[in-house]
Amino acid sequence: MRVDYLVVGAGIAGSVLARQLLEMGKRVMVIDEPSLSNSSKVAGGLYNPITGRKMVKTWNGDVLFEYLDGFYREWENDLDESFFYSIPIYRPFFSIEEQNEWMAKSIEPAYISYIAGIKQKPFCEDEVQNPYGGILLNKSGYLDTATLLKSFRAYLVKSGLLLESQFNPNKLQKMGGNYTYEGIDFRHLVFCDGHLSTTNPWFSWLPYRPVKGELLFIKSSVMPRVIYNRGVFVIPLGSGMCKCGSTYDHGQLDEIPTIAAKSELIDRVKSLVNFDFEVIDQKAGIRPATKDRKPFVGRHFEERNIWIFNGLGAKGVSLAPYYARQLALHMEENGALDDEVNIERFFSLF
Structure with a gap:
């Protein structure tokens, strides 16, 4: 051949x-x-235009996000399968100062196309902890890899x-x-x-610089309306299931889930959401980072x-x-x- x-x-x-x-x-x-x-x-499969603890625009995000939507949607059509989900991401603010900062940024040309709205008061309080409000992003979602x-x-x-x-x-x-x-x-x-x-x-x-990452799959009677992401992401998958992650471990480079990562992720999810949940599954992989x-x-x-x-x-x-x-x-x-x-x-x- x-x-x-x-x-x-x-x-x-x-x-x-x-x-x-x-x-x-x-x-x-x-x-x-x-x-x-x-x-x-x-x-995790998350695609997110505003990332990190400091909430900065994804590196080279303008060209990346302009291209990826059409690419994955065309691939879905070719394979006759659904795996690309466009869902808003909600990122709670840590303080009034951060809220004020993003109120100003929301009208800047560099950010305006990625921001669906700024919430100055708590949003979806039955789902997420956000006493200072938060930022609702578009051009975001996840890929079911x-x-x-x-x-x-x-x-x-x-x-x-x-x-x-x-x-x-x-x-x-x-x-x-x-x-x-x-x-x-x-x-x-x-x-x-x-x-x-x-x-x-x-x-x-x-x-x-490979890094091990772990995810949890949780089940709840509450189905989040958006993806929540601050310190941990919580992605709604349907039927009460959510994917949550992730961890970063540069030392133990194997694909075996650990109790320590499970405990860490549970604590981080509890600090973000306002609903009870049950852990259904846990998975691990090694990211090829540089x-x-x-x-x-x-x-x-x-x-x-x-x-x-x-x-x-x-x-x-x-x-x-x-x-x-x-x-x-x-x-x-x-x-x-x-x-x-x-x-x-x-x-x-x-």
Whole structure:
């Protein structure tokens, strides 16, 4: 079999990139062993224009959020599946001073398109603790990553575009300007292998900072009307279920849920919401984060047809569509890569 691209990994990064390349008419084969990494399947999936304790606009948010909505909705139509949910996010204020600050920001051109409203008095008091009111955001919501990845995987299998095995570097052979791997001939090899890339023989020199994250699934008689997010997110999933998260652990890098994380998340959820709940499930994964919190995108220093699309971290849902498109255009048409994501910024480490 001859293809244009072999994509290693079928998490969010690999799946989004494979779709972008297929949409451009390229021949693609994806190789993935689903048991090796769980992070994309258990991701919170939140896309949020205003993030962090200090509530700042998401890095490069204007271009990211302009692109992602249409991308995911078109993918839903193609797969005949629902996994992209546009839901307002409500972020309570910590103080009157913060309320006043956002009253002023709400009319600034940089923020106005993301703000659905400023609540100067408590909002939905039966659901959320917000004595100082809060900010209601639009251009926000969540991606059901598990459903997306399952649906796209089924499409790849049906189309004969998935090799379900672990990539073995020792089986890769170079033949002139092309490569071969287990009977597959191709020109470009792209690694989208998440935290596993820390041991990748071509890209292990990059400054990764993987982090373990854990989520809770809770059930309540109260169904939140919006996503609540301040110190922890609470995403309504329907039928009384909510997804809550997440934690950040740079030390214990495994995918085993812990009692400590469960206790931490329960405390944080209780400090945010005003309703009782029961913990139904807990999941853990390892995010492929980076030292400077920007993705790794680009070409290997020496092997000019080996590429990486990785390091999307906790914002993968927002980052993946735009930067996968940018990489695809770079590989095919020599389009520019943003300096902030191009791995050339770390070539001195090679």
